Amino acid sequence: MNYLVLARKWRPKSFSEVSGQDHVVKAIQNSLKQNKVHHALLFTGTRGVGKTTIARLFAKSLNCDTGITPEPCGKCESCVSIDEGNFMDLIEVDAASQRGIDDTRDLLENTQYTPTVGRYKVYLIDEVHQLTKEAFNALLKTLEEPPEHMKFLLATTESEKIPITVLSRCLKFNLKKISEEQITQRMKEILDAEKIKYEEGALSIISKSADGSMRDALSLLDQALAYEDYELSENNVIDMLGLIDNKYALSIVQFILNQDSELLREQLDGLDSKHPNYNDVLDNIASIAQEIAYLQVLDASKVDVQDEIIELSNNHSPELIQLIYQIAINSKKDLSLAPSAREGFTMAVLRMFAFQLSDEQSVENRTPDTAQKKIKKSEPLTNGNLETSIISSKNWTNEVSKMDIRGAVKQLASNCSFDHIDNHILYLKIHSENEHQMIDRAVDGLNSFLINQYEEVNKVIIQVEKENGKTLAGEEKIKNEEQIIMNESRASSDPLVQEYVDLFDATIEETK
Ligand SMILES: [Zn+2]
Missing domain, CATH: 1.10.8.60 (Helicase, Ruva Protein; domain 3)
Structure with a gap:
């Protein structure tokens, strides 16, 4: 195959081929249509989003033999030579390599001459933020009194490094990352x-x-x-790309959550034989935790996810998922400190595994099944004991914490406070900032649960208010804040942390 680098071969030759920058293309085409073209345009954005591509198309629009046009013909001598990179009046400068005053002075001295072949002399200065202070001053002088036949197109990845005096004389276009x-x-x-x-x-x-x-x-x-x-x-x-199939990360999360140490060990060995980038695997684990958390909190019917993720979201506590996410993210920072990336990664996974163990031992909710049994055994939520399970403002949050509900329904219940019961109608309140949680599925789910569970309730009405009473979510927030403080003190007593402290004569910095 006669092969030309794709990026060069397929560089857009017309505005319609530019991806993801419609807002910029539209503005430029409009200015061309109305023939109101500013003399200096600045294109900002991260690398590879189309800054110089758009600048070159713009140069074609200005110099196309068919006249100034939002749709350059692409066939005339000017268009073709701009595409090929040998158009006399398009002067491309890479400020990263020609940043000094002399280069800029040489460049700007030429601006007094009229275009050789085209309608406009176009200066395209890439990475313009790299110019020296003196070079910027020289540029500024030209921008203050630009000759009629000149256009400046500036491109940069770091617009904050450009002097305000220059910025204020440019029309600025922010190019977005492409989706x-x-x-x-x-x-x-x-x-x-x-x-x-x-x-x-x-x-x-x-x-x-x-x-x-x-x-x-x-x-x-x-x-x-x-x-x-x-x-x-x-x-x-x-x-x-040296990537690891996402399935590895998913299995690891499954084995951690299911507390299957045997399979987890096999998976870690199998992973190691692939020589993965462990940083990426931690990223994958964090992404999976994020997907699970998303399902647990937000309306899941609109997202397209794997069955395994749905299953994990139904069977494990949101707190645990948050913890796995947190450990994955934090461990990325520690990878470079670890004896080897593999060991650092293994410690992170073991920590997720161990944290879950301690979490479960203390909360006593090993799996939803046993958690459910426990509640039924010891609490008056079963049918036989209905007479004792009258809800009131006093026991509302406690009742919510024991309810066998999950996901969006649980989330809604946690954010509702008890108002009153009147004529078998249970009135709940929710703060207006949590109104978005009242998706149909959650409201229906909570209503039918409450009606089934409490004899005195035949109907539930949730009122949106500007203020709210006691909610489980509110109480948990306070508890979590206490937990963070506890975790911090736990971190300082973690033997591994202690080892680092001793080894490097380090201090523990607390972050919030
Ligand atoms: Zn043309």
Whole structure:
């Protein structure tokens, strides 16, 4: 195959091919239509989002032989030579390599000359924040009294480093990171046009790794194609990027939550044989915890998740999931301190495992099954004892904590306070800032639970108020704050932490 680097070959040749920057493209095209083009434009945004691409398209719009146009023809001599990078009146400068006063002076001295072939002389200065102070002053002089035939296009990843005097003379466009969907879409267009086969999974992994940069995505795509002879499979992309299949992280979370030490050990050994990037695996674990927590708190009917995640969200406490997330995130910081990344990772996983053990021992809710049995055994929630389970403002939060409900229903109940019961109607209150929790599924679920559970309740009405009484969520928040303080003191007595303190003569810094 006669091969040209994809990023270069597929650089957009018209505004309609630019991905993810509609807001900027629209503004530029409008100014071209109305022929009201500012003499200095500044494009900001992270790398690979299209700053210089848009700047070059703009240069084409100004110099197209068909006239100043929002849709340059792409065929005339000017358009073609701009695409090929040899248009006399488009002067591209990389401020990262030519940052000094002399370079800038040379550059700006030429501005007095009229364009050689085009309508406008266009200066495209990339990474403009790298110019020296003197160079900026020289640039400023030109921007203050720009010659008619000149346009300045400045691009930067760090606009905060540009002097305000220069900034104030530019029209500024903020380019956004490109979404994974938009990157995937563009890669599909390219691969289809190149007649290259691909697996969808491979594309979504690449777009995720590209982190909003189209250029990075296309160069990863290039690498992947070279890696596997112009076919794109998910497994090969995972291999190439040194990624670990998400299934490993999911299994680890499952084995931690199910307290299966045997399978957990096997999984850790299997993972090690893949020589993974342990930082990424911790990221994966944190992402999984986030997905589970999302399901537990928010309306799950709208999200598309794996069955395993749904199962975990139904069977484990939100506090535990939060803990796993927290340990995964915090352990990333510690990886570089650990004797090896593998050992650091293993300690993190063991800590998740151990924390769960202590959590369960103290709370005595090993699994929802046993938790349920416990409540039924010792508490007056069963049918036989209904006469004692009259709810009141006094025992409301205590009752909520024992209710066998989960997810959004539990969340709603935790945020409601007891108001009064009148004529078998239970009136609850919820603070207006929690009104979003009153999704139909949760309200219906809570109503039917309360009606079934308490004889005196035939109907439930939840009123949204500006203030709220005692809620379980409120009480737990106070408890959690106490827990954080306890955890901090636990951290200082953790033998591993103590070892680091001794070893490095360190002090423990508390973060909130
Ligand atoms: Zn043209």
